[in-house]
Amino acid sequence: MTKTIVLSTGNVVSSGPSIIRKNGAYRSNLELTSSLRNNIREAKEEFANTAAENGQTNGNGTQTPVSVWTEEDGDVLYVPRINWQYGGLQEEPSQYDITVKLFYLATGTSSSTRVKHTREALSLVQKELRIQQVDLLIISFPGMSFEGDCEWEADKQNAGQGNDEEELPTWSALELLQKEGLVKNMGIAEYGSEKLTRLLERAALKPTVDQINIKNCCNVPPPLVELAKKHNIELLVHTDCTDILPKGTLRELLGQGPQGAGVLADKGSNSPGLRGDLIPQWVIKYTAVVRDRGVIENKGYFAGAELRDA
Structure with missing residues (x-):
């Protein structure tokens, strides 16, 4: 049996100083994990009073039980639960x-599965921002980088990176999103001259x-x-960061450790x-910029993972 776990950060622009920020370029993997921890902490605090009033504690009377601040909908578990209003x-x-950027994390995935993940991820962004269409969808395949x-x-x-036989059918299948009006334009990430050709x-x-990320080579070829x-x-x-949500990081984030x-x-x-084997599948990063002012009003992430029986 497989359960889907969907994680969310909420709007990181309005999250305040609790999200760690570093000087210089701020890598998305740090922003993602910090924002997820922050959103989970806030959800626990938000529902703590309700849990105490209802006598729902984890034995010692201090911890908010997982069932209170998460939400289960069929085979999907939202971590934390989302107040869509x-x-x-x-x-x-x-x-x-x-603009949304979708990171595919798992290799060996069929194009139909990736299209399914894409639709799921886009629907979450649409629901969060209350929109019908995104202006630009950028696709990032696993195993791709621009280093040398x-x-x-x-x-x-x-x-020689990535896998054309997985990527090209996926790209072709995703063209339907534009025809349906869900996406205005589509882009690719980390494609050099030969891959793009x-x-x-x-x-x-x-x-x-x-x-492309030219951090290590400084110039565009x-x-x-x-x-x-x-x-x-x-x-x-x-x-x-191409490897935006490694398997170990996700398990640590959701586990029983000090920061879990x-x-x-x-x-x-x-x-x-x-219990089970947790496999990250995708991360979607969304950004809403006020066009006339160039100001980022809303920015956040959703992440999807599969929990498979061991």
């Missing part, structure tokens, strides 16, 4: 540029954006610049919590 944007959706001693070496190494040769829908210019593809740089949420039982122990 507080979602939405302050102005009309037409006043915003809304120079831009030429990074581009060369990138050519192979995508353009086989895909009916070309990406409007190629987002000239062949990629030429190819993007030829096909009118905008090149964007980012500081996101207490949702999962410790392996090989009699501790309370859910």
